[in-house]
Amino acid sequence: MKSIVANWKMNVGLRESLVLARAVVDFTRGKNIFPEIILCPSFVSLDEVKKILGRGRIQLGAQLCATEKTGAFTGEVSPQTLKDIGCGFVLVGHSERRIIFGETNELVRARFSSARASLLTPILCVGELLAVRQSGDEENYVTEQLESVLVSQKFTKKNLLYIAYEPVWAIGAKEPASIETILGMHLFIRTVTAKIANIEENNIRVLYGGAVTPENAFQLLRESEVDGLLVGGASTSIRKFERIIKVAKEIIEE
Ligand code: PGA
Secondary structure, X not given: OOEEXXXXXXXXXXXXXXXXXXXXXXXXXXXXXXOEEEEEOOHHHHHHXXXXXXXXXXXXXXXXXXXOOOOXXXXXXXXXXXXXHOOOEEEEOOHHHHHHOOOOHHHHHXXXXXXXXXXXXXXXXXXXXXXXXXXXXXXXXXXXXXXXXXXXXXXXXXXXXXEEEOOXXXXXXXXXXXXXXXXXXXXXXXXXXXXXXXXXXXXXXXXXXXXXXXXXXXXXXXXXXXXXXXXXHHHHOHHHHHHHHHHHHXXXXX
16 A cells, blocks of 8 residues: 655645645545545645545545643644544654754654544654765664654554655755665664564555655655655645556556
């Protein structure tokens, strides 16, 4: 199975979210086999997008969740509310949260835990900065990101753990990381995560994110190490996103 996650960031307003969601429902209608698709609109669009998705197979995800279920946290959104709306997933630790809003590994861990406590599946985003890669320290950096969040978590054999490897220097860039870099890091992340979380490697889904386009989706998705894609820019274009889903479908059917 391959997972395709659409991260619409703050780029897509309510009306456009509904148009995009309707288009995704339309182009997946009547198809038996297609990848797991998770749409992540902004908070204010979640409820209306869910109405379009209904009880179908396309999943809803949030871009963030609070560290607690309730309380005096002005501006935050409770994971329980997200669950009630119909979200199954939530992005946690996206590099834009870490870099622009100063989210530390500790805060990411708290968000990850609270998501799980409300039965949402967190998609934990990790990835090194350009300077870290240039100094050759990316494995230690990513290990720390994984360890600080996962070490205190308990997983059962049934749990699937979603990790998105998003090298910060590839997000919004012209080109994704090289396939060698991606495969090396995915293998590394899978091995390290299995050890830290005491979970089977098969239960870890390692997605790649950063400059994914319809043109490079095939090269990425045909690799068994790549369990899916976290798509930013290209997921906000119906035409591009549809082509990425088609590529994933072809690979699943092969
Ligand atoms: P991008 O963003 O596909 O536009 O590079 C990916 C992300 O930030 O999740």
